[in-house]
Amino acid sequence: MTITYWDEYYELMRREDLEKIQLNRLKKAVVRAYHNLPYYRQKIEQAGINIYDIQSLTDLQHLPFTTKQDLRNVYPFGAIAEPLRNIVRIHSSSGTTGSATVVGYTRNDIETWSQLLARTLCGCGVTEEDIIQVAFGYGLFTGGLGVHYGAEKLGATVVPMSSGNTLRQIQILKDFGISVLCCTPSYALYLAEVAKENQVQWNQTAFRLGIFGAEPWSEEMRTEIEKKLPIRAFDIYGLSEVIGPGVAYECEIHQGLHTSEDCFLPEIVDIQTGKPLPPGNIGELVFTTLTKEGTPVIRYRTGDISSLSYDECRCGRTTVRMKRVTSRTDDMLIIRGVNVYPSQIESVILSFDGIEPYYQIIVTRENFLDKVEVEVEVSSEIFSDEIKVLENLKKRMEEKMKAELNISCSIKLTKPKSIARSEGKAKRVIDLRKKEGSS
Amino acid sequence: MKQISVFLENKPGSLHAILAKLKEWGVNLRALSLADTADFGVLRFIVEKPEQLVEKLRKENFTATLTEILSVGIEDRPGGLADIVGILTSHQISIEYLYAFVSPQGQKAYVVIRVEDIQQARTLLQEVNASLLDEIVI
Numbered sequence: 001m002t003i004t005y006w007d008e009y010y011e012l013m014r015r016e017d018l019e020k021i022q023l024n025r026l027k028k029a030v031v032r033a034y035h036n037l038p039y040y041r042q043k044i045e046q047a048g049i050n051i052y053d054i055q056s057l058t059d060l061q062h063l064p065f066t067t068k069q070d071l072r073n074v075y076p077f078g079a080i081a082e083p084l085r086n087i088v089r090i091h092s093s094s095g096t097t098g099s100a101t102v103v104g105y106t107r108n109d110i111e112t113w114s115q116l117l118a119r120t121l122c123g124c125g126v127t128e129e130d131i132i133q134v135a136f137g138y139g140l141f142t143g144g145l146g147v148h149y150g151a152e153k154l155g156a157t158v159v160p161m162s163s164g165n166t167l168r169q170i171q172i173l174k175d176f177g178i179s180v181l182c183c184t185p186s187y188a189l190y191l192a193e194v195a196k197e198n199q200v201q202w203n204q205t206a207f208r209l210g211i212f213g214a215e216p217w218s219e220e221m222r223t224e225i226e227k228k229l230p231i232r233a234f235d236i237y238g239l240s241e242v243i244g245p246g247v248a249y250e251c252e253i254h255q256g257l258h259t260s261e262d263c264f265l266p267e268i269v270d271i272q273t274g275k276p277l278p279p280g281n282i283g284e285l286v287f288t289t290l291t292k293e294g295t296p297v298i299r300y301r302t303g304d305i306s307s308l309s310y311d312e313c314r315c316g317r318t319t320v321r322m323k324r325v326t327s328r329t330d331d332m333l334i335i336r337g338v339n340v341y342p343s344q345i346e347s348v349i350l351s352f353d354g355i356e357p358y359y360q361i362i363v364t365r366e367n368f369l370d371k372v373e374v375e376v377e378v379s380s381e382i383f384s385d386e387i388k389v390l391e392n393l394k395k396r397m398e399e400k401m402k403a404e405l406n407i408s409c410s411i412k413l414t415k416p417k418s419i420a421r422s423e424g425k426a427k428r429v430i431d432l433r434k435k436e437g438s439s
Numbered sequence: 440m441k442q443i444s445v446f447l448e449n450k451p452g453s454l455h456a457i458l459a460k461l462k463e464w465g466v467n468l469r470a471l472s473l474a475d476t477a478d479f480g481v482l483r484f485i486v487e488k489p490e491q492l493v494e495k496l497r498k499e500n501f502t503a504t505l506t507e508i509l510s511v512g513i514e515d516r517p518g519g520l521a522d523i524v525g526i527l528t529s530h531q532i533s534i535e536y537l538y539a540f541v542s543p544q545g546q547k548a549y550v551v552i553r554v555e556d557i558q559q560a561r562t563l564l565q566e567v568n569a570s571l572l573d574e575i576v577i
Contacts (some may be wrong), residue, residue: 378446378502385444385506385553386535387474387481394478413479414448417500 003252003315006122006154007115010262011317018194018318022265023057024198025290030054033298036081039074040066040298060265060288061276061301066300071101071241077297080104087294092140095121098139103240104294110149112291116246117150118343123249123258124211124234124315126180128155131206133176135169135191136214136350138162143214147182150246156180163187164423166194176207185217185225185233186426189357192228193421202230211236213245215426216326218343220350224357233355235324241300242287248322253314256321261292266320267299268308271329282307284329285322303329305341312362331429333363335370335407342428345409348400352393354382357421363431370433372409374401377416440510440573441489442551446502447473447480457482457501466492470540470551485510485540485551505559512547513571520550526567527552533562 005011010018032050043064044051053059070138071079079102080087087104105113115319126132134150144162151158159176161169163183169191171219172178181188188210195202206389209231213236225233237257247264249258259266268283269276277283285302289295304325313321327341334340342361349359356377364371376397384390397411420427447453454473461468471484486492489505496503513519520539527534535553547570554560564571 380497380504381442381503382503383446383502385481385483385504387476390446390479390481391476410478412449413446415446415453415500415502418448430563 002343003319004122004127004219005189006119010260011119011123011258011319013318015318016087018261018287019057021351022290025262026053026060026265026288029288029290029296030298032081037079037296039070039078043070060267060299063299064305065274065286065340066297068101068241068303070302072099075099076102077104079297081296082106082294089145090140091142091145091240091244101241103142106293107292109243109292109294113146113243114149116243116263118145118153120236120246120249121147121150121154121156121180121211123251124236125209125252126154126156126211126230128152130179130209131157131159131177132180132182132211132315133159133161133169133173133178135161135181135187136162136245136407142238142240146238146244146246147211148204151182151250157165164402166191166414166423167198170195170198170200171377173207174200174205179206180209180211181207181231182211183421184214184422184426185212185221186215186422188212188225188229189221190232190421190423193224196228202298205230207231213237216328216331216343217324218346219324220347221357224350237304237322237325239294239302239304242289242302243292247287250324251315251317255313256309256323258313258315258317258319259308259322261319263289265290266308266322268306269301270303275325278308279308279310282323284285285325333361333372333429333431335363335372335409338406340405341408344405345401346428349374349376349397351400352397354379355397356416358421359428360419363429363433366432372407373412374409375419377419378413379416381402440485440508441505442483442485442553443489443493443496444504444506445482445484445496447475447482449475449477453519454480454482457496458515460496460499460501464492466493470538470549472538472551474536483536483538483551493567503536506553509552509554509557509560509564510572511550511552511564512572513550515546518548519548523550523552523564526563526569527554527560530559530563532556532563 004336030051047064071125086106088107091103093101136148138144210231210233222233227407234250238247248259250257265288267286271284285304285306287300288298306322309321326343360375362373394411401409469485474481493503532554537552539550
C-alpha cells in the first residue's frame, strides 16, 4: 500500500512539535477573539478570566464555550472578526436545527480551506488523475464550494454538479468517466437506487471512490453503499461554524478520521457537565479554530458525538483521529426514559438481509406513553406470499430492537419507494411529541 | 399454476391503487383473495400470463411476487371440497391457504390451494384423477 500525503509537514509532524505550534496559535487566536469579537469578550469578562493566563493547551479548558446560540444571537455579522472589506466570501449553515449562523472568510481563510480540502481528498485517495463530481449543494452551504476549491487545488478535474437532478447526475457520471463522487451518504444510496432502475452497468464506468459527509452515518450504511455502488466509501467531517468540510477525513485504514490539528484544536467534553474527557471517552466534540481569521471560534460545541484517539495510525499520520460521528446530541431520542440515537436504530434495521436502507422513525405519545413506529420498506426480493414469513420478520426486528436498544417499537412494513428520498440531508425522525407541548 | 401476490400497506387507498392499475392495463382477474393482518395485507390473484404482469407491477413500485399454487377442479356437490382436502390431510400435507373461484369452463368449482410441497400434492391428486388446471385461458 502506497500512501500519498498532501502536506507531510503537518500530517506526519512529531506530536510535541505539533503541540508547540498549536499553543502558539491558540494564544494568538484567543487574544484576537477577545479584541475583535464583542460577544466573546463579554463571555471572557463574565467568566473573570485573564486571557494572558493561557500558558498551556490544557489551560484551554478554563475558557468559556461558544454555542450555536451565541452565533445566532449576533446574526448576521457579529461573529465576524474582520472588517467586511477583508472578507471575500460569506457562507451560512443550512439551518438544519434552527435559524442560520453566518460565517465569513478572508482571502487567507479561503487559501487555508482549499489546502485543507486538498489534504482531505488526498487522504481519501483522490489524485490529480481523478474526475470528481461534486454533488454537494453549491451556494450558502459550505459543502459544494469547499470541496470544489480543494479538488482544484489538488489538481483533479472538477465537475460542479451541485445537488439534485439525479438522472442527470447519473448521465454525467457515465458520460464523463467520473471516478469520484462527493455527496451526502443518503444521496449516494438514492442515486444507486435510481441507477439500478435505469439498468446502469457500473462495471463499464470509471467510478471507484465515494467521499461522503454532511450527515451522520453508520458503518452498516457504508457496507450498504459499497454493496450497491462499485466504490470504496470514505467519511469526511466538517461544519460551517468551524470552516466547512476539511476538518477531518478518513484515510485508507478506515479507523477514525484524521483531524487537521494544525488548524483545529479538538476536545471531547461531557455532554451534561462540559468537563473535558480523557482520550477514548465518548462525548461532545468541541473545536477551537487556530488559524481562522474571518470567523474564529473558541471552544465551539459542535453537538456531534465522538471520541479521540492519539494512537499512531497505520497510515503513518500522527494527527489525532476522531471516531466517525454517527449521532448528535440534539438527535438523541428519549423513549420512555431510554436514550436512543437514530443511528442505533439504523444499525439494527440494516442488520436484516433484504431490508432497504431507508427508514423513518415516528415518535408519538399516546396516553402519556411514548410510542415508536419504525417504517421500513419491503422489497420484492424478501416479500413472501406467506403472511407468517412477513410477520416473523417484523417480530424478529422488534425483538432485536428490544434486545439491543431496550426500546419497544413497532415495525411498520411499507411498500418500496414509499419513504421520501433525500437529495441532501436525510430526515429520519419525525417526533410528533413536541407539538403536543406536553413533555 | 402461478399466482401473483402483492404486498398491501395498511392504509386507505392501497387496494384501489393496484386495482386501478390492473384496470388501466385491461387485466381480467380470474380469481382473487385478500388476506389481512393488523399491520398489512396480501392480495393474491390469478391472471393470464402472470410472469409479464409481475414485472410490470414491480416497475410501478408494487412489491409483487409469483407463487406456485395448485388449482383444483372440484365436483359441484356436498362434500366435494372435503374429499380433496381429505386426500392431502391423510398424507400430512398442511394447507397454507385456500380460496375458491368460479369456473371459467365446465360444471366444476375451482379452488386455489397453497401447500408447502406442491409436487407431492400434485402427484397425490393426479392419482385420484382430480382435475388440475395448469393455466387460465379466457
